[in-house]
Amino acid sequence: MSPLVQAVRRFPNPRLTGLGSGLFCAASMFALACLDALLFGSSLVVYGVLFLPVCALTAVWVRRADLVTAVVAVPIAFAVGLLPIADSDGGLFGRLMGLVTALALHAGWLYGGTLVAGLIVTVRKVRMMSRRAAQQRRRVG
Numbered sequence: 001m002s003p004l005v006q007a008v009r010r011f012p013n014p015r016l017t018g019l020g021s022g023l024f025c026a027a028s029m030f031a032l033a034c035l036d037a038l039l040f041g042s043s044l045v046v047y048g049v050l051f052l053p054v055c056a057l058t059a060v061w062v063r064r065a066d067l068v069t070a071v072v073a074v075p076i077a078f079a080v081g082l083l084p085i086a087d088s089d090g091g092l093f094g095r096l097m098g099l100v101t102a103l104a105l106h107a108g109w110l111y112g113g114t115l116v117a118g119l120i121v122t123v124r125k126v127r128m129m130s131r132r133a134a135q136q137r138r139r140v141g
Contacts, residue, residue, distance in 0.1 A: 013061075014061050015061065015062075015063045016058075016061050016062050016063065016066075017062075017063060017066055018062065018063075018066035018068075018069030018073075019069075021058050021061065021062040021066065021069055021070050021073055022069060022072075022073035022076065022077070024057075024058060024061070025054055025055070025058040025070075025073045025074060025076075025077035026073070026076065026077040026080045026081070028054045028057075028077070029050075029051065029054060029077040029078060029080060029081030030080055030081050030083070030084065032047065032050045032051075032054070032081065033047055033081040033082065033083070033084045033085045034084050036050070036085055037084050037085050042084075042085035042087075043085075044085065044102060044105070044106050044109075047081065047082070047085060047106075047109070048106055048108075048109030048112075048113075049109075051078060051081070051109055051110075051113045052109075052112060052113050052116055054077070054113075055074045055113035055114070055116045055117040056116050056117070056120060058070050058073060058074060058077075058117060059071075059074075059116070059117040059118075059120035059121050059124075060120060060124075062121075064124070064128055067121045067124060067125055068121070070117050070120075070121050071114060071117050071118050071121055074113055074114050074117045075110055075113075075114055078103075078109070078110045078113065079099065079103065082099055082102050082103065083095075083099065085102075086098035086099045086101070086102040087101070087102070
């Protein structure tokens with residue numbers, strides 16, 4: 001077995017429920033946003049770049065039965081993570097306007113992360129369906 005395959009097999013392989021994947025994604029994005037605010041001065045580009053691997057991990061780690069929830073949880077987590085880094089003039093309405101502005105100006109990262117999660121989930125679902133069909137063909141024939 002090649003060293004690359006051995007290294008990949010050593011990675012954790014949790015199976016998260018739909019709720020667990022949503023919590024993982026939201027908590028990760030919030031923590032990364034706080035880290036971004038401390039280290040990079042609330043850079044939304046850094047936040048967007050960090051969002052993409054979190055989306056991929058969420059889609060890879062969700063259980064087969066809850067595949068669709070990964071695609072739903074990712075945009076919600078993006079918005080949750082924006083809370084500490086969105087510009088605000090103070091107060092609730094200032095914070096809300098900063099959040100809406102950040103969502104509007106950086107929607108590309110949101111769409112990209114959702115696309116990454118959607119593609120991974122779709123590939124996993126197609127592979128699961130093809131395996132199931134192959135098992136049924138073996139039983140019948």
